[in-house]
Amino acid sequence: MKFFTILVTVTALAVASPVKCTVAQVETDLKDIFTQMTNLGNSIKAFPDSGGSFSSALVCNDLLRYLNDAESEITYLYGTTNVTDSDGQIIQDLVKNSEPAIINALNNIVTKKAAFDALPLGGVSFIVKKNLGQLSTATEALETSLFSRTPVSRFLQAQAIQSSVDAAFAKAQAAYA
Template sequence: MLVFTHFVILLSAASALAIPRKCDVASVKAAIAKISNQVTDLDNKITAFPDTGGNLGSALAIHSSAGNLGTLLKSGASDTQATAAFSEANGQTILASVEKFEPTILDTLKVIIAKKPAFQALLLPGITGLVLQDLQALNTNTGAFADALIAKSPVC
């Protein structure tokens, strides 16, 4: 009987996971707010990384922040895909929210390029490869999130 009870619980959990998640514009806006905060966190960590004398702990904090941003971008893309098409007003609000943190993204890219020699100076082979891997993953995840937003945008 105990095995049957566990089986029923497992079956219930599995069926709950199989139900498509339905999101709304508020979910997308919340995802954008989290992404914006994480972009700022990543920018702050990269900016704080010294031009000389950096350490592995700071570099790994940047890597962790980039990973967290990637996770939020994936979640944002998923939430957006599960949302109905945006109204004109919601589309404008979402666009404005994304545009607010665009300068931070551009600053992050500028600073990380400028700090490439600092990463290369770390006594850890492959750290620049890890940074490149993070940037490539963020590029992929950002593209997927942007594609999801564009797909739900109102037709002009």
């Protein structure tokens, strides 16, 4: 129930008008997203290769949906002003430090496909595929928003991070195609 309340709150924020916020708020929200991405990676890794339960798969699904909603909501970055080069560097460093957790979670999703397919109720892979597509779209919007504020001196590194994350999404989506 707690997760549902969080999901409803985040969804409500996602459809609200974009508002300006502080860079500190952006950093806090990004840290939350990356913590949840780590939780997703851990939940998927813990999902057994055989004999898993539908309820365990739903936990992974709920985390995917939460991340999608959270990333959609954080596009309020478009309204963030007064982002200095130093702020941009802090945000980019936060993204760079979280890149391994993002890629790990996506790789775990690929690794566990057979386990999801083996669940007696079926259809889990279809749900994962749908959520991956939505999360990929939200991630692309977040990348655009974040990297539009990247200092020129760090733009190449930002592109490398984006390429790496996008490649991991492409791999995961291909596994569920």
